[in-house]
Amino acid sequence: MLAVLQRVKEARVEVGAVVTGRIGPGLLMLVCAQPQDxxxxxxxxxxxxxxxxxxxxxxxxxxxxxxxxxxxxxxxSQFTLAADTSGGNRPSFSGAAPAEQGRRLYEHVVRHARALHPSVETGEFGADMQVHLVNDGPVTIPIAL
Structure with missing residues (x-):
C-alpha cells in the first residue's frame, strides 16, 4: 500500500457541496492499494x-x-499515488489495485483505524473529492509498504 501523510491543523473533504469528513489537528492520510496488497x-x-x-x-x-x-x-482514497511517469508525459495508473480490490482494502483500512482510534473520518471511495487542509509544519511523509 502507498500512503501520503500530512500533519494538519485542520482538514475536510467534500463531495459536491457535502462535507463527508472533517478533523481538527491530526493527520490527513491519502491511501492507495496496489494489486499485491x-x-x-x-x-x-x-x-x-x-x-x-x-x-x-x-x-x-x-x-x-x-x-x-x-x-x-x-x-x-487516492489511486493516483500509484502513478508511473517514467513512460512519458501521461501517467500510467496500472500500479494501482483494480477498483473492487481498492475499495475493499480502503474500507478495511477505515474499519481497522476506527477499531484502534477514536477519531477517524473519511472521504468517499471513487468520488471526485475536494480536500481542504491547513498543513502543519509543513510535515508530509510518504509511506510505501
Whole structure:
C-alpha cells in the first residue's frame, strides 16, 4: 500500500457541496492499494500511521504519535499515488489495485483505524473529492509498504 501523510491543523473533504469528513489537528492520510496488497498489509499501514512519531513534544521534537496527541485521522482514497511517469508525459495508473480490490482494502483500512482510534473520518471511495487542509509544519511523509 502507498500512503501520503500530512500533519494538519485542520482538514475536510467534500463531495459536491457535502462535507463527508472533517478533523481538527491530526493527520490527513491519502491511501492507495496496489494489486499485491491484502488485509494484513492494510492493518500494518494503519498501525504504522497511528504510531508514527511526527507530532511535537514539550521540547519541540517530533516524538509523539497521533494516538499520543489524540488527533483526528482523515482517510482519503487516492489511486493516483500509484502513478508511473517514467513512460512519458501521461501517467500510467496500472500500479494501482483494480477498483473492487481498492475499495475493499480502503474500507478495511477505515474499519481497522476506527477499531484502534477514536477519531477517524473519511472521504468517499471513487468520488471526485475536494480536500481542504491547513498543513502543519509543513510535515508530509510518504509511506510505501
Amino acid at each position: 491484502d488485509e494484513a498489509v492494510a492493518e500494518k499501514l494503519v498501525a504504522k500511521v497511528l504510531k508514527l512519531r511526527i507530532f511535537s513534544d514539550e521540547a519541540g521534537k517530533m516524538n509523539r504519535s497521533l494516538q499520543d496527541v489524540g488527533g483526528g485521522l482523515l482517510v482519503v
